[in-house]
Amino acid sequence: MSADRDPGAVAGAGILDAGSESDAELAFEGALRPKSLGEFVGQTKVRGQLELLLQAAAMQGRSADHILLAGPPGLGKTTLAMIVAHENGRSLRMSSGPAIQHAGDLAALLSSLLPGEVLFIDEIHRMARSAEEMLYLAMEDFRIDIMVGKGAGATSIPLELAPFTLVGATTRSGLLPNPLRDRFGFTAHLEFYDDAELTEVLRRAARLLGMPIDEAALTEIAGRSRGTPRIANRLLRRVRDYALVNAKDADLTSVRAALDLYDVDPLGLDRLDRAVLRAIIDRFDGGPVGLNTLAVSVGEEAETIESVVEPFLVRIGLLSRTPRGRVATKAAWRQFGGRAPQPTLLDDEL
Numbered sequence: 001m002s003a004d005r006d007p008g009a010v011a012g013a014g015i016l017d018a019g020s021e022s023d024a025e026l027a028f029e030g031a032l033r034p035k036s037l038g039e040f041v042g043q044t045k046v047r048g049q050l051e052l053l054l055q056a057a058a059m060q061g062r063s064a065d066h067i068l069l070a071g072p073p074g075l076g077k078t079t080l081a082m083i084v085a086h087e088n089g090r091s092l093r094m095s096s097g098p099a100i101q102h103a104g105d106l107a108a109l110l111s112s113l114l115p116g117e118v119l120f121i122d123e124i125h126r127m128a129r130s131a132e133e134m135l136y137l138a139m140e141d142f143r144i145d146i147m148v149g150k151g152a153g154a155t156s157i158p159l160e161l162a163p164f165t166l167v168g169a170t171t172r173s174g175l176l177p178n179p180l181r182d183r184f185g186f187t188a189h190l191e192f193y194d195d196a197e198l199t200e201v202l203r204r205a206a207r208l209l210g211m212p213i214d215e216a217a218l219t220e221i222a223g224r225s226r227g228t229p230r231i232a233n234r235l236l237r238r239v240r241d242y243a244l245v246n247a248k249d250a251d252l253t254s255v256r257a258a259l260d261l262y263d264v265d266p267l268g269l270d271r272l273d274r275a276v277l278r279a280i281i282d283r284f285d286g287g288p289v290g291l292n293t294l295a296v297s298v299g300e301e302a303e304t305i306e307s308v309v310e311p312f313l314v315r316i317g318l319l320s321r322t323p324r325g326r327v328a329t330k331a332a333w334r335q336f337g338g339r340a341p342q343p344t345l346l347d348d349e350l
């Protein structure tokens with residue numbers, strides 16, 4: 001996954017920010033990454049669809065269709081890209097939208113692909129427009145046109161490419177231009193994981209780490225992991241640290257103490273989630289408030305609010321996105337601010 005993504009690079013986004021990683025965390029993630037579809041927990045429908053797509057391609061001796069993986073950070077897009085390559089015995093080349101700022105960057109990447117390789121482009125919606133146009137032809141015909149010279153004397157030289165499978169990942173599928181979206185043979189929308197699935201992710205991670213931990217502790221961590229395996233694994237690591245330093249078992253008491261220490265509340269909300277909800281309630285009377293105004297008021301990038309914070313708050317019913325802006329729901333008022341104004345704006349909107 002890309003370390004240069006803005007949402008991940010936001011300072012102070014905290015332990016629950018599924019996008020931010022230190023080198024140690026990247027190594028930790030790598031060690032826990034499932035290597036096959038069989039090891040991949042949850043996303044049952046997507047797994048079945050991918051399995052079929054990969055099997056069909058293998059039986060016909062061709063590269064698999066291009067795949068678009070959409071969903072919030074930390075749900076397993078990079079992991080699935082690696083699995084796509086691994087399951088078909090192909091090698092994986094990794095890049096990211098922000099690293100492709102000119103058509104030439106993409107031309108260099110595409111022309112160096114070996115037959116059948118899987119090319120993973122993370123945050124594909126952030127690729128330069130000129131590169132996007134080159135990618136259309138490459139995806140459809142395994143060919144690109146390289147422009148040589150400038151102005152009236154410019155000519156284009158066609159270049160044949162080796163057949164490849166593109167796996168694109170995006171946290172913002174709405175930002176992808178239709179011509180690009182249409183060229184993917186299969187789009188998977190990854191959903192947040194439920195508590196039982198996260199408990200399974202954690203059980204597997206604890207086993208791989210050789211970490212004794214009881215079921216109640218696993219369930220408690222799962223419940224505070226915002227439906228996100230990356231966060232679940234990260235919280236497990238904090239609990240492991242806590243148990244180690246305090247010479248305690250990794251049990252329910254240790255989990256609660258460790259996660260309270262890191263300000264992860266029982267719903268899994270962290271500092272930034274709470275700041276967003278507090279701002280809507282305290283400064284904007286519960287909303288509606290526009291995304292950019294909200295982002296300025298909590299000192300974060302609008303993209304971080306939109307792709308990291310909001311999906312989970314919407315999912316657990318604390319925030320609503322209306323045509324007029326973001327609104328705190330009645331549940332959010334109950335959680336943070338007492339009684340909602342009467343009648344609530346939500347009553348009009350929903």
Ligand SMILES: Nc1ncnc2c1ncn2[C@@H]1O[C@H](COP(=O)(O)OP(=O)(O)OP(=O)(O)O)[C@@H](O)[C@H]1O
Nearest residue numbers: 001029032033041073074075076077078079229230
């Ligand atoms: N279904 C799963 N089963 C087990 N572990 C998982 C699963 N999905 C993700 N993980 C764990 O979560 C970590 C993060 O996953 P991954 O890097 O694939 O997320 P991502 O969707 O690519 O995130 P980003 O959008 O930030 O790039 C992985 O290291 C892996 O250990």
